Amino acid sequence: MEGILLATQGAIAQGILWGVMVLGVYITFRVLDFPDMTVDGSFALGGAVCATMITKGMNPFLAVLVAILTGVLAGYVTGFLHTVFQIPGILAGILTQISLYSINLRIMGRSNLPLLKMDTVFDMVQHAVYNLTGLELASVHVALLIGTIMAILVICLLYWFFGTEIGCAIRATGNNEYMVRALGQNTNVTKVMALMLSNGLIGMSGAMVAMYQGFGDVSMGTGAIVIGLASIVIGEVLFKSFKSFFGKFMSVVFGAIIYRIIVAYVLQLGLTASDLKLLTAIVVAIALAVPVLAKYTFFKKLSRTLHYVFARLFGKVKRQEGEQ
Amino acid sequence: MLELRNVYKTFNIGTINEKKALQDLNLHLNPKDFVTVIGGNGAGKSTMLNMIAGVYPIDSGMIILDGQDITNKPEYKRAAMLGRVFQDPMRGTAAGMEIQENLAMAYRRGKRRGLSWGIKSEEKEQYREALKMLDLGLEDRMTSKVGLLSGGQRQALTLLMASLQKPKLLLLDEHTAALDPKTAKKVLDLTEHIVETQELTALMVTHNMKDAIHIGNRLIMMYDGHVIYDVSGEEKKNLKVDDLLQKFVTASGEEFANDRMMLA
Ligand SMILES: Nc1ncnc2c1ncn2[C@@H]1O[C@H](COP(=O)(O)OP(=O)(O)OP(=O)(O)O)[C@@H](O)[C@H]1O
Numbered sequence: 001m002e003g004i005l006l007a008t009q010g011a012i013a014q015g016i017l018w019g020v021m022v023l024g025v026y027i028t029f030r031v032l033d034f035p036d037m038t039v040d041g042s043f044a045l046g047g048a049v050c051a052t053m054i055t056k057g058m059n060p061f062l063a064v065l066v067a068i069l070t071g072v073l074a075g076y077v078t079g080f081l082h083t084v085f086q087i088p089g090i091l092a093g094i095l096t097q098i099s100l101y102s103i104n105l106r107i108m109g110r111s112n113l114p115l116l117k118m119d120t121v122f123d124m125v126q127h128a129v130y131n132l133t134g135l136e137l138a139s140v141h142v143a144l145l146i147g148t149i150m151a152i153l154v155i156c157l158l159y160w161f162f163g164t165e166i167g168c169a170i171r172a173t174g175n176n177e178y179m180v181r182a183l184g185q186n187t188n189v190t191k192v193m194a195l196m197l198s199n200g201l202i203g204m205s206g207a208m209v210a211m212y213q214g215f216g217d218v219s220m221g222t223g224a225i226v227i228g229l230a231s232i233v234i235g236e237v238l239f240k241s242f243k244s245f246f247g248k249f250m251s252v253v254f255g256a257i258i259y260r261i262i263v264a265y266v267l268q269l270g271l272t273a274s275d276l277k278l279l280t281a282i283v284v285a286i287a288l289a290v291p292v293l294a295k296y297t298f299f300k301k302l303s304r305t306l307h308y309v310f311a312r313l314f315g316k317v318k319r320q321e322g323e324q
Numbered sequence: 325m326l327e328l329r330n331v332y333k334t335f336n337i338g339t340i341n342e343k344k345a346l347q348d349l350n351l352h353l354n355p356k357d358f359v360t361v362i363g364g365n366g367a368g369k370s371t372m373l374n375m376i377a378g379v380y381p382i383d384s385g386m387i388i389l390d391g392q393d394i395t396n397k398p399e400y401k402r403a404a405m406l407g408r409v410f411q412d413p414m415r416g417t418a419a420g421m422e423i424q425e426n427l428a429m430a431y432r433r434g435k436r437r438g439l440s441w442g443i444k445s446e447e448k449e450q451y452r453e454a455l456k457m458l459d460l461g462l463e464d465r466m467t468s469k470v471g472l473l474s475g476g477q478r479q480a481l482t483l484l485m486a487s488l489q490k491p492k493l494l495l496l497d498e499h500t501a502a503l504d505p506k507t508a509k510k511v512l513d514l515t516e517h518i519v520e521t522q523e524l525t526a527l528m529v530t531h532n533m534k535d536a537i538h539i540g541n542r543l544i545m546m547y548d549g550h551v552i553y554d555v556s557g558e559e560k561k562n563l564k565v566d567d568l569l570q571k572f573v574t575a576s577g578e579e580f581a582n583d584r585m586m587l588a
């Protein structure tokens with residue numbers, strides 16, 4: 001029992017740290033409607049840069065900042081390739097992603113860079129809390145604390161940003177870029193800005209995860225896009241009622257947490273870490289197939305039955321909003 | 325107000341799909357001209373509007389708007405001077421955003437977008453008033469997503485958005501073609517009302533010959549990428565659909581062919 005509890009706490013902490021990456025993916029895939037493949041590369045970039053800077057003796061907070069900036073730069077490169085050279089979005093992202101693989105190896109000078117005995121952001125906060133209050137927090141609790149604060153700050157920042165004039169223009173670009181140009185906004189600018197913001201967050205998440213797991217690794221970002229999509233889909237399905245923009249960001253982070261919890265339990269069931277990619281891909285494929293499947297009567301019946309079962313289980317029938 | 329000088333545009337140059345869309349197009353609009361544009365399929369009407377708006381660059385020639393040479397200006401910069409409504413009701417609005425957010429975007433046409441709020445509370449009252457003019461009840465649904473509106477409602481909204489900041493020139497490309505006759509009539513009346521009250525200069529492509537005759541002060545007919553007939557004033561008002569068809573045959577040597585054209 002205690003093992004499960006501990007595993008769950010660890011999963012939640014991981015989920016929040018990865019959640020910032022998922023927010024980044026949400027900005028490109030959902031808000032901008034741009035399938036950005038940079039993610040895997042910029043996540044590992046954040047981890048690599050942060051790990052390298054810390055081993056070189058830089059203040060870990062500063063190292064995170066540098067990781068964010070390099071992520072922003074990676075997003076800029078993808079945006080530049082796409083808008084200036086008109087390389088299709090997916091390809092532009094893939095080009096940046098594979099370049100980053102080489103670059104990350106160069107940055108770290110090896111494929112795995114441990115942070116043994118190095119102070120990370122987590123250690124520093126742990127010490128600070130101890131010095132201030134005498135409380136000895138377990139490292140998983142420190143991660144929960146920092147992750148939660150970070151996620152809330154990022155969500156508030158995004159909420160503010162997407163309410164500004166330029167933020168609205170970015171959202172509109174994802175809706176209808178013809179209109180945005182007709183209304184006098186250069187859509188190349190909005191696209192590049194969204195990519196920079198997104199990959200900045202992804203780099204930040206990579207840095208935090210590297211510090212939490214205790215090493216930067218050149219392949220730590222592999223599959224990050226799919227994990228991001230799985231988390232978004234889980235969040236959207238489970239928190240359908242979160243309609244506001246703020247709520248949507250929240251649901252995305254919740255999705256990331258739930259994804260990690262599922263992973264933790266699946267691992268407990270005896271599957272190995274290498275099975276996870278298959279599992280994640282299946283989750284995303286099913287989620288994306290739902291709108292198509294929903295057209296078939298069999299699935300309609302199935303969904304109605306499930307609704308009924310849930311209603312029975314939870315003792316109330318939720319009226320579907322917006323359905324006549 | 326607007327001047328097109330010897331404008332040429334060929335699509336897919338050097339390929340099997342090469343298409344000369346505009347050939348030596350010349351047009352001069354006076355301030356407050358409300359010009360209807362007719363012509364057969366592929367005559368270059370939409371291309372002309374797209375070239376004015378800067379959607380694609382032209383091959384040669386010159387475009388002057390309000391004394392400014394805008395030939396080489398990118399689309400988003402020209403937008404400061406232009407209001408546009410498209411044939412496709414989906415084109416002019418952002419479906420996933422609220423009605424008021426769409427209006428706020430339009431309100432900032434031609435202005436630099438920065439980090440101040442995308443929609444200020446004092447603007448909302450102004451939008452409510454503007455929406456009342458449409459008489460579609462949208463003033464009570466300002467926070468609804470535009471995607472929930474019908475095609476006609478969206479077109480009316482786009483029209484409002486195009487004129488929220490007074491444009492130097494209003495470009496309408498068959499903006500009622502996708503609507504049912506009743507809604508089309510409503511949007512058309514609204515168009516006339518807006519052009520009249522705001523004293524706009526406008527170019528309106530239409531597939532309805534009667535509308536082309538009755539609306540506006542001037543009518544041009546396009547064929548093969550240029551203007552073949554240009555009429556205004558009393559002469560235009562007294563035109564009959566048959567006259568137009570006759571003019572077309574005389575000028576082009578062909579039968580008038582447009583699958584969407586309403587002759588009656
Ligand atoms: N983006 C494009 N790429 C290639 N060819 C194009 C493009 N836009 C227009 N054309 C071609 O240019 C010619 C003029 O088209 P345009 O759309 O201007 O005609 P139109 O007068 O608006 O006709 P319609 O009444 O059918 O709308 C057509 O032959 C069309 O196929």
Ligand SMILES: [Mg+2]
Binds near residue numbers: 369
């Ligand atoms: Mg056309």
